[in-house]
Amino acid sequence: MGMFFEPKACRTCAKSKRKCGREQPACLRCQARGTVCEYPPTRPGTFVAIVDDVSSSTNSMQSMHSTNPTYPARTPNIVNPTHASLTPPLSIASTTSSPEGTGPIASSGSGSTGGLGSFPQCLAWFLNAESWKVDHQEASLSTSFCSSFLRIYVTYLQDWLGQWATTGSNPFIHAHLYAARFPDNLQIAITTLTTYRNRTKQNAEIVLKIIEDQASKLVESSSDGILSGNNNSSNPASHELSLLDQCARLHALIVYQTISLFDGDIRARHLAESRLPLLSRWAQQLLDSAREKFSSTPHVLDMTTTLYFGPMDSQEHPWYLWILKEGIRRTWLTAGGLEAIYSMLQRGWHRCPGGVMFTTRKGVWDAPSALEWEASCMVGAPEGVGFIHRFETDKLISTRTPDDVDDFTRLMEITYGVERMEK
Structure with missing residues (x-):
């Protein structure tokens, strides 16, 4: 028997105010991050323990992580x-x-x-700069090629908006995106959406009038000028908006467009058709602004602090940065898909809306905390997070199981055939 020395948390965990497992020679948290793990000098505790047992326990823990396949080597490289x-x-x-x-x-x-x-x-x-690159397929989309998924796409989008109104998130609006600041125009949009979803036959006309008015106010408040013939892509009013504000106005417009285009009301559809160029433009402005700001801003991580209420732990910066970037890419894809689907239903064809890279593996988007997101990225399947281009999702149909991909990816896969995806 000997005096037991009470171990302290390592310096890294203590500085981050996170729980430290106190494993030797380095805690699991530091191993996962690939950081140096240093412990402060130990101090005697108030009770005694059997030294052999402590040593045996430490050796057993090290042996478990070296032999158990569920505890892979925690190297900082997930690329296979x-x-x-x-x-x-x-x-x-x-x-x-x-x-x-x-x-x-x-x-x-x-x-x-x-x-x-x-x-x-x-x-x-x-953070790959190529993730912002927009690629297009050579052929235009047509109903003869995509008719099997047109209605399904609309249903997916309508369900996702309902999910957002009910739970505060969906496959293209992250739960933490507006946790710190919820812009007014988006508050109005989600309130209007909730009202629409609970409409009755008696008040349906009134609700559509509310949607018409709120959509008009959103357009007028933007000072974009596209509806009056000003198609200058370098509109200064848009560039002055933060990325979060640009996301909010595009999300609000997606709400109004989805309702108005597919409700069945002739007037609502007519007005929504006049806003389609604006939907495309706001989506492109958001993507262009994100590409510019993330490539030229010296302290780009500061933008993530707008997504967090209170002081942010430096270890949480990667997660919030990913939430912002991934949310922008998914929103851009959603807006382009909405316009393309309506055009194909209306005219029978539409030019390819283009595609960018996004994360496909299930569990990454829905991770409830930075710690779980990081664990999902670092010790997940050997294939990593499935960060691929929009036009490469057809490969997943033959190489992955339904449990490997998330709901957003499944919608992207539908464009390659409903029956093929289901099989």
Whole structure:
């Protein structure tokens, strides 16, 4: 028997105010991040323990992590070379260890991305500059090619908006996107949506009038000018808006357009058709603004603080940054899909709306916390997070099971055939 020394949390966990597992020689949290794990000097406790038992327990823990396949080696690299198509090369700065063991920091070399490199490379898979690139298929979409999914797409979108009104999130609006600040125009949109979903035969006409008025106010408040013939893509009014405000106005317009285009009311449909160019323009402005701001802003991580109420732990920056970037890409895809589907139903064809990269693996979008999101990214399936291009989702139909992909990915897969996806 000997005096038991009470271990303290490591310096990294203590600084982040996170629970430390106190494993030796490095805690699991530091191992997962690839950071230096240092413990402060121990101090004697108030009780004694058998030294052999403590040593045996430590050796047993180390042995479990080295032999148990459910505890893979916690290296900071999730890219599997055999699945390169799912995890594209990272275009971020090389990293070095910080003096306090707080994790890698960006170097000042030519490949630096400023504030984007201030967290481990294993969490930087979504920072690839190519993720903002928009690709188009050569052929235009037509009803002869896509008729099997047109109505299903509309149903999916309507259900997702209902899910957002009920739960506060859906596959393209993240639960934490508006947690800190909920713009007024979006508050009005979700209230109007809830009213529409609970309408009766007696008040249906009144509700449609409310939708018409609120959609008009949203357009007028933007000062965009597209409905009056001003098609200048470099509209300064839009560039002055934050990314969150641009997201909010586009989400609000998606609500009004989805209701008005598919409700069946002739006047509502006519007015919504006149707003289709605006839907396309706001979506493109959002994507262009995001591409510009994330590539040129020295302290781009500061933008994530608008999504969080109160001081943000530095370890949570990657998650909130991903929420903002992934939400923008999914919203852009949703807006383009809405316009394309309506056009195909109306005219029988539509030009390809284009596609960008997004995350496909189930569980990543729905992770309730930064810790679970990080764990999902780092110790998930060998294929990683499935960060692929929109036009590569057809590969998942033959290589993944339904439980491997999320709901947003399934909607993207429908464009390659409902029967093929179901099989």
